[in-house]
Amino acid sequence: MKHIYLDYNATTPVEPAVLEAMLPYFSDGFANASSIHTPGQQARAAVETAREQVAALIGAKAQEIVFTSGGTESDNHAIFGIAGAAEVGAGQKHVITTVIEHEAVLNACQSLEKEGVEVTYLPVNLDGLINLDELRGAIRPETVLITIMHANNEIGTVQRIEKIGHIAQERAIYFHTDAVQSAGKIPIDVNAIQLDLLSLSAHKIYGPKGVGALYIRGGTKVRQLLYGGHHQRGARPGTENVAGIVGLGKAAEMARESLAEDAGRVGGLRDELERGILQRVPQSRVNAGTAARTPNTTNILFSGVEGEALLIALDLKGLAVSTGAACSSGAVEPSHVLTGIGLSAEDARASLRFSLGRHTTREDVEFALRVVPEAAERLREISPTFRRTVGSEKS
Amino acid sequence: MQTETQFETLPASTESRPGLIAVAMSGGVDSSAVAAVLQEQGHPIVGLTMQLWNQRRLPELQGTGPAQHRCCSLDDVYDAKRVAQHLNFPHYVVNFEEQFEARVVRPFVDQYLAGRTPIACTNCNTDVKFEPLLRMARQIGAERLATGHYARIRKNEATGRWELLRARDDTKDQSYFLWGLTQEQLSKSDFPLGELTKEEVRALARRVKLPVAEKPESMELCFVPNGNYVQFIQAYAADQKILLNKDEGEIVTESGEVVGRHNGVHNFTIGQRKGLGFATGKALYVLSIDPEKNRVVVGEDDALRTTVCEIEGVNWVSCEKPDGAIRAQAKIRHKHVAAPAMVEGLDGDRARITFDEPQRAITPGQGAIVYDGDRVLAGGWIR
Numbered sequence: 110m111k112h113i114y115l116d117y118n119a120t121t122p123v124e125p126a127v128l129e130a131m132l133p134y135f136s137d138g139f140a141n142a143s144s145i146h147t148p149g150q151q152a153r154a155a156v157e158t159a160r161e162q163v164a165a166l167i168g169a170k171a172q173e174i175v176f177t178s179g180g181t182e183s184d185n186h187a188i189f190g191i192a193g194a195a196e197v198g199a200g201q202k203h204v205i206t207t208v209i210e211h212e213a214v215l216n217a218c219q220s221l222e223k224e225g226v227e228v229t230y231l232p233v234n235l236d237g238l239i240n241l242d243e244l245r246g247a248i249r250p251e252t253v254l255i256t257i258m259h260a261n262n263e264i265g266t267v268q269r270i271e272k273i274g275h276i277a278q279e280r281a282i283y284f285h286t287d288a289v290q291s292a293g294k295i296p297i298d299v300n301a302i303q304l305d306l307l308s309l310s311a312h313k314i315y316g317p318k319g320v321g322a323l324y325i326r327g328g329t330k331v332r333q334l335l336y337g338g339h340h341q342r343g344a345r346p347g348t349e350n351v352a353g354i355v356g357l358g359k360a361a362e363m364a365r366e367s368l369a370e371d372a373g374r375v376g377g378l379r380d381e382l383e384r385g386i387l388q389r390v391p392q393s394r395v396n397a398g399t400a401a402r403t404p405n406t407t408n409i410l411f412s413g414v415e416g417e418a419l420l421i422a423l424d425l426k427g428l429a430v431s432t433g434a435a436c437s438s439g440a441v442e443p444s445h446v447l448t449g450i451g452l453s454a455e456d457a458r459a460s461l462r463f464s465l466g467r468h469t470t471r472e473d474v475e476f477a478l479r480v481v482p483e484a485a486e487r488l489r490e491i492s493p494t495f496r497r498t499v500g501s502e503k504s
Numbered sequence: 505m506q507t508e509t510q511f512e513t514l515p516a517s518t519e520s521r522p523g524l525i526a527v528a529m530s531g532g533v534d535s536s537a538v539a540a541v542l543q544e545q546g547h548p549i550v551g552l553t554m555q556l557w558n559q560r561r562l563p564e565l566q567g568t569g570p571a572q573h574r575c576c577s578l579d580d581v582y583d584a585k586r587v588a589q590h591l592n593f594p595h596y597v598v599n600f601e602e603q604f605e606a607r608v609v610r611p612f613v614d615q616y617l618a619g620r621t622p623i624a625c626t627n628c629n630t631d632v633k634f635e636p637l638l639r640m641a642r643q644i645g646a647e648r649l650a651t652g653h654y655a656r657i658r659k660n661e662a663t664g665r666w667e668l669l670r671a672r673d674d675t676k677d678q679s680y681f682l683w684g685l686t687q688e689q690l691s692k693s694d695f696p697l698g699e700l701t702k703e704e705v706r707a708l709a710r711r712v713k714l715p716v717a718e719k720p721e722s723m724e725l726c727f728v729p730n731g732n733y734v735q736f737i738q739a740y741a742a743d744q745k746i747l748l749n750k751d752e753g754e755i756v757t758e759s760g761e762v763v764g765r766h767n768g769v770h771n772f773t774i775g776q777r778k779g780l781g782f783a784t785g786k787a788l789y790v791l792s793i794d795p796e797k798n799r800v801v802v803g804e805d806d807a808l809r810t811t812v813c814e815i816e817g818v819n820w821v822s823c824e825k826p827d828g829a830i831r832a833q834a835k836i837r838h839k840h841v842a843a844p845a846m847v848e849g850l851d852g853d854r855a856r857i858t859f860d861e862p863q864r865a866i867t868p869g870q871g872a873i874v875y876d877g878d879r880v881l882a883g884g885w886i887r
Contacts, residue, residue, distance in 0.1 A: 418643040421596050425524075425550065425645055442599065488643045 112429045113473045115382075117313075117405060117466030118262050118290060119431055123356065124315040130359040131317065134352035142349045143340060152351050159358025163322050166361040167288070167307060168298035175323045175344045176354050180289040182334065183308030183323035184213040186345070187285040188256055190331035191306070192221055195253035202226045203252045205244065207268075208449040209233050210258050214287055215445075218256075227251075236400030237266030237450050244273065248280050255284045260291035263446040263462055264397045265406025267295065274303035283329065289313055289321075293364030294372065294403045305329050311353065315467065316360030320353035367467070375465050376404030382463060382474045383407045389482040396460055397450055405465045410452070414488045416459050422484040423461075428477055431462045525694065526641035527650045528633060529553045529587065529595070531580030533716050534652030534697060536587040537705045540712045541696045542650060543591055550646060551595035553584045554637055556604040556628075557727040562739040565729050580722075586715045600636055607631040609727060613737050613746070616770035619793030620869025623681065623838075624725055629653075630684030638692060648694050655679040656698035656878075657690050660822070666690035667822035668880040673701040680838045683873050683883020684819050737770050753798035758791065758807065769795050775865025778802055789865075809862035815872045815884030818855045822879045825849040833875045834859065836866050836886065847874050847881070855884055 134155065140148030142156045160171045177183045188204070195202055206218055208230045218228045229247045231239045239257065248255075255277050260267045270286055277284035285306035288297060292307075293314035299307060307324040311317055325331055325344070337346030364371075387393055392412040411419060416432045423430060432444075447457035463477070525542055529535045529551045542549050559577060581597055588595030608627045615622035633651065641649040654671035655678050666687050671677040685693070697705055709717035728736045741748050748768060755764035755778065766772070776790045788802040813836060818825075826849060833842035834857045845859040857872060866872075866886060874881040 415640070415643070417598055418640050421550075421598075421640075422644040424596075425594065487645075491639060491643045493639070 112424075112427050113476050114429045115463045115465055115469065115473065115477060116429050116431045117469070118265075118462065118464035120312045120318065121315045121466055122468065123317055124360065124363060126363065127316055127356045127359045131352040131356040134355055138351070142351050143338070152349075155355050156349050156351055159354045159361075162358035162362040162365075163309075164324075166292060166297070166365045167309075167324060168300055169307075169324050170327065172342075173324055173327055175325060175341050176349060176357070177321045177323050177345060178319055178350075179312070179321040180211075180287065180308050180310035181213040183310070183321050184211070184256075184287055185217050186323050186334040187306040187308060187325075187331070188214065188217040188221065188254065190334060191254045191283050191285065191329075192226055193332040194330040197251045197253065200251040203229070203249050205229045205231065205247050205252060205255045205257075207231045207233055207239055207257055209237060209261055209263075209446045210256070211262060211287055211289070214256055214258065231257075233449055235397060235450050237261055237264055237397050237446075238268060238400070239273075241269070241272055241276065244276060248276075248282065252280070252282050255282055256287070257284075258287040258290075259297070260288070260295065260403045261446060262290045263444055264400075264408045264450065265290075265402035265464070266397050266400040266450075267291065267402060270304070271302050277305075278303045291403060293361070293368060294405060296368065299324060299326070306331070311357035311360055314360045314364045317353050317356045320350055320357050322357065371467050372404045375467065375469060378469055378471065378474050379405055379407055379463075379465050381471075382465070382477055383409070385474070385478040386481055389478065390485050393485070396447060396452065406462065407464075408447070408460055408462045410456050410460045411485050412456070412459060413492055414459050414485055415492070416461055418488055419461060419484055422488065423480060426480045426484065428480050431464070432460065522647075524548050524550060524646045525648050525650050526644070526646035527551050528637060528652070529584040530652070530722075531583035531587075531716065531719075532652065532722060533709050533714070533719050534654075534705060536584070536652075536714050536716050537709045538650050538652045538696050539587060539591055539593065540708060540714060542694075543593065544712075549593050549650075550644065551584060551588045551593060552637065552641065553581050553595070553597045554604075554632070555581070555597055555599045555601060556632070557609065558601060559727075559729060562736070562743055565735060565739055583716050583719065590715055591712070598637070598640055600632055603636050604628070604632055604727075609740065610744075613740050613744075615869050616733070616737055617741075617746070617748070617795065619769045619772075619795035621773040621867045622869045623871055624727075625681045626684060626871050629681055634685055634689040634693060638689060642692070648692050650694035650696055652697055653678045653682060653695045654697055654702075655682055655695050657693060657695055659691075663823075665822060665824075669698070669822075669878045670875070670880070671695075671698045676702050679880050680835060680871065680873055683821060683871060683880055685821065686819070690821075734768070734771055749798050751798060753800065755800045755802055757788075758801060758803050763788070763802065766800055769793050769798065769800060772800050774867040775808055805864075808865050810866055811859045811862050813857040813859070813863070813866045813872055814850075814854060814887045815857065816854045816887050818849070818853045818882055818884035820849075820882045822876070823881050825882075829858075830881075832881055833877075835873045835875070836863055837870055842873075842875050845874075853884070854887075855882065 138152055140152045142152040160174045163174050164171045192202055204218060204226060206214060222228050231243055233239055257268055257273055259270050274284055283305045286304055287308045289308055289310045292309040305326045310321040333344055335346050340346050383395055386409055394410045396408040396410055420432050443454050443457045447460055525547050527539045527549050539549055585595050608624050611627060612622050612624045638649045654673060654676040656669040658667045660667050668679055668682055670679045724731045752765045752767055754762050755766055756762050772790050772793055774790055778788050786804055789808050790800055791803045791807055792801045829846045829848035832847045834845045835842045843859050843863055845857045847857050849855050868886050870886050871883055872886050873883045
């Protein structure tokens with residue numbers, strides 16, 4: 110059974126044009142990009158073209174792009190790399206981040222804490238935004254890094270990173286953003302934002318899994334994460350995944366070209382889906398609905414419904430969506446992002462994320478609007494705790 | 505690339521798939537065989553594995569060896585998924601950690617600290633497997649929940665009652681742990697293995713080439729990693745800040761003579777043998793436990809044998825609570841042979857079992873099950 114897929118924030122299909130661009134590098138173009146001979150030079154050329162394509166997506170210079178194995182590695186490299194290279198004399202190094210970051214950032218920060226680095230996890234409001242005064246107040250002489258994500262993967266909220274960049278610049282502190290969910294969806298200019306580092310991932314922008322990029326502004330003092338050969342100017346050893354990198358480059362180029370159009374079309378469909386669900390499902394609500402968000406994401410609270418059960422019920426009907434974060438067994442754990450914006454644990458467990466993409470059609474949205482209200486209603490009928498509020502039926 | 509599943513086309517209507525059965529999968533060969541059996545019978549199925557207990561909660565109990573023989577560990581979840589992939593049906597892991605801790609783990613610890621010997625598996629069945637899991641199954645569109653229990657369910661058309669029966673394979677019978685199921689729960693449950701022997705189940709698993717066909721059985725409590733429940737109780741009590749009685753308690757004879765000391769009533773169960781008989785040359789056994797006085801009473805074997813057993817929290821299963829006393833057979837432990845007795849319902853949810861012959865070590869906290877041949881008439885907690 111083919112599923113209707115509304116989980117683009119989890120991953121995206123590889124564009125046919127991207128796959129086509131990659132394929133030669135599995136066969137004729139297989140050489141090692143670091144080899145001196147001609148086959149190697151051709152592979153090298155492909156890698157460098159991709160580097161330019163990725164740089165163009167975010168307004169960076171090609172030599173400021175390092176290819177990695179994905180968003181997680183890029184985040185780790187940025188955080189451990191900056192903290193590791195920093196010198197604060199006798200004081201304890203300090204890092205500032207937020208409570209709603211992706212686990213790659215949070216767990217890296219927690220690991221730094223075990224090494225004696227202090228970390229401030231800034232709270233967020235209902236719209237997922239940090240308070241800029243709190244950020245200013247948290248900065249100390251020993252602060253070596255501010256790492257704050259651009260768009261949140263679960264609720265789609267967009268941080269005011271230009272303002273954060275301005276503060277970081279004022280206080281001369283390195284600023285990293287995890288742009289895995291924002292790159293290709295909303296415009297990014299690393300110079301306008303005054304970013305020092307940025308993470309992005311191919312498989313969120315219709316490229317292959319297993320490859321990503323880390324933008325490092327020229328002159329940034331950052332340690333390498335991996336040790337080995339001298340690939341990528343010594344910044345990131347390891348024989349380049351040429352095919353993957355070519356795929357990332359092509360995906361970045363396509364994203365840049367279609368960003369505005371995608372945003373308009375997908376945004377319209379997302380709004381239709383949102384309106385439709387709110388109308389047809391009583392006691393439902395969009396989490397962080399009034400915030401600035403990426404155009405494709407909507408995270409919806411279905412009061413009194415067990416989100417895990419709704420997710421499974423929808424899957425069995427052929428609709429693929431997502432909820433919270435999965436733990437290693439695959440069971441659902443309550444989302445730190447939803448509790449971070451103030452939802453109770455119960456409401457966090459009752460929320461689902463719908464994330465649309467370039468290939469989402471109106472028919473997909475209509476299918477969702479047929480199956481979601483029915484499934485939610487069935488769950489509420491069988492739920493022992495749901496209390497229908499009087500007058501909650503919406504017109 | 506489209507993956508073929510048992511659902512060939514998108515459902516035209518959004519009604520739940522008729523006849524869908526949810527299978528509770530532990531990753532073991534029994535519950536995996538259930539999936540195979542139901543599939544062979546033509547039912548569309550969906551697998552559910554419960555996540556019940558985070559093994560990392562009590563890190564001091566983590567051994568360095570692999571997590572074997574522990575129900576529902578990560579390895580077991582993966583095994584369940586492999587079976588589902590092999591047989592090509594959807595499978596999900598569902599998180600019931602909160603309910604499991606509140607309804608199984610915490611009562612288990614509290615009971616031991618109160619000098620009783622609990623049975624966690626019965627609580628799990630009544631309050632987790634056949635409650636939130638059964639509800640989840642129905643919420644996602646399944647009509648029934650099937651499990652790998654060795655037991656049988658039958659609708660008695662004459663009385664209109666759902667009956668619970670022993671399994672055909674008496675050596676594997678698990679009806680002892682299922683006495684808490686209500687009529688509602690029984691009406692929506694399925695035990696496909698009830699008519700099979702363990703050998704037949706393994707043979708079935710091999711025939712359909714299940715990845716878990718040769719997997720050894722899990723015999724331990726699923727949340728006690730190494731079978732050492734005393735260690736678990738101590739670790740959990742520390743984690744939950746339950747105060748354990750730190751004073752040494754007394755071990756006394758029935759006449760009050762102190763014959764030894766102990767460091768926690770939770771270390772004992774009725775009938776347990778203590779190597780204290782050196783003075784008299786006779787073996788001594790735990791007769792009773794007094795948590796308030798922090799005292800364990802020991803005595804000789806004949807003192808362990810009693811005929812009356814009162815039970816509470818009684819659930820009348822295959823029949824309604826009778827007027828007066830009835831003749832039946834009763835088990836006071838899983839590995840006990842059901843013995844003839846008179847059984848009468850008392851006020852409220854209590855009952856009294858009076859055995860024809862004295863039974864050894866009737867233990868508060870255990871379940872006592874009343875049978876009429878193969879039918880489970882009732883069950884309750886021994887007071």
